[in-house]
Ligand SMILES: [Ca+2]
């Protein structure tokens with residue numbers, strides 16, 4: 001009996017305090033107990049065998065870690081041309097894996113971009129199409145019927161964890177992570193709460209875990225306002241999130257697992273920017289401490305390098321556990337760089353060669369880094385010009401997992417590009433819409449980018465990205481047929497949603 005139990009490694013889900021090892025220690029059990037033991041041992045053996053058989057050898061799907069930075073620009077990493085901020089570990093991942101040069105976020109601000117990432121539907125179809133703020137919070141929640149990538153992988157037998165910032169539904173909402181396919185959650189539910197790197201609590205599943213920080217609210221805000229600037233700073237949320245990620249990987253190393261690691265770095269604490277003039281919150285300035293820069297500049301750079309080091313720790317752990325060759329890591333950002341910490345954009349050039357930042361639909365607002373790393377599967381040192389975006393992540397991971405679930409998606413799997421196997425399908429066009437600042441919508445196809453503002457009623461500006469990276473020259477008059485094609489794509493992609501209407505005063509996006 002004991003030998004039989006030792007053959008297959010028992011799965012975590014079938015571990016039990018009444019398991020085999022205890023039974024082997026029984027001296028002269030009574031007959032009934034003995035019979036019970038035989039039955040139980042047989043049951044555990046069968047379950048363990050079935051589990052092992054289900055994930056036999058090469059059929060066991062690989063682990064996935066999707067690391068999402070918050071407001072990290074295309075040009076913020078060394079491997080994408082950053083000259084000042086040091087990101088050696090991410091640069092290593094890129095050089096040992098694949099770096100995409102034409103990869104786009106789901107939108108130009110947090111919540112809609114993350115909704116696209118989770119559901120595989122672009123913003124013309126998605127349920128969450130903007131940051132709702134605190135006034136009408138529920139429209140920023142996913143619905144039960146929205147199928148998330150976590151649900152797809154959970155159904156396939158993955159252990160699923162979300163660690164970091166969510167923003168698509170709070171405890172009582174249908175979008176709460178544990179109702180959307182995540183077995184485990186640790187971090188921030190509210191995006192406003194996530195502004196503050198020294199909050200008074202974080203969530204573990206549906207429970208608030210108190211922290212040792214004390215937070216001062218902005219003037220005039222109600223007692224339940226979740227943002228602010230800490231006056232006592234002990235627990236730095238990013239460090240807690242990074243530790244939780246390591247713990248999740250250690251605890252689930254034997255399972256197929258999906259970890260969505262949504263760092264808040266390098267987002268600004270907008271309330272701290274307004275209250276104390278510095279929204280780049282970080283415990284130490286590290287290698288930038290002696291630079292002759294204002295503190296927000298040191299903080300902005302130090303945040304990014306701190307995150308880089310934590311990505312490195314995660315990779316080191318995978319290697320130590322010897323699961324690195326069975327784990328796909330994807331690293332990206334949810335939108336272009338912000339200008340909200342009082343730091344100097346000119347110093348860092350965070351959007352690289354592109355124009356625009358967060359809230360723009362020019363390239364700088366939506367084109368983001370994407371690094372894919374999987375030793376032995378993704379050949380080292382590759383640069384891919386495949387045009388892809390967040391809507392493609394769900395179908396990619398679904399294909400990787402072997403799931404055959406039917407999911408309505410606007411995405412196309414980029415697994416063939418990652419593995420260098422099979423035929424890579426291409427998008428006819430990519431689509432975005434954005435409701436703030438009077439609204440705008442955009443499409444990317446071939447080498448063209450077109451932007452219409454306000455959405456639906458404005459005139460279209462057309463840019464040739466092959467000749468004009470910075471999108472300074474509107475060539476819609478020279479290419480009316482191309483501009484008309486852009487409009488037809490916008491009309492096709494946009495399906496009106498009762499929750500989302502243009503708001504704010506029209507204004508040009510930042511260059
Ligand atoms: Ca963001």
Ligand SMILES: [Ca+2]
Pocket residue numbers: 143144145146147148151179180
């Ligand atoms: Ca769902």
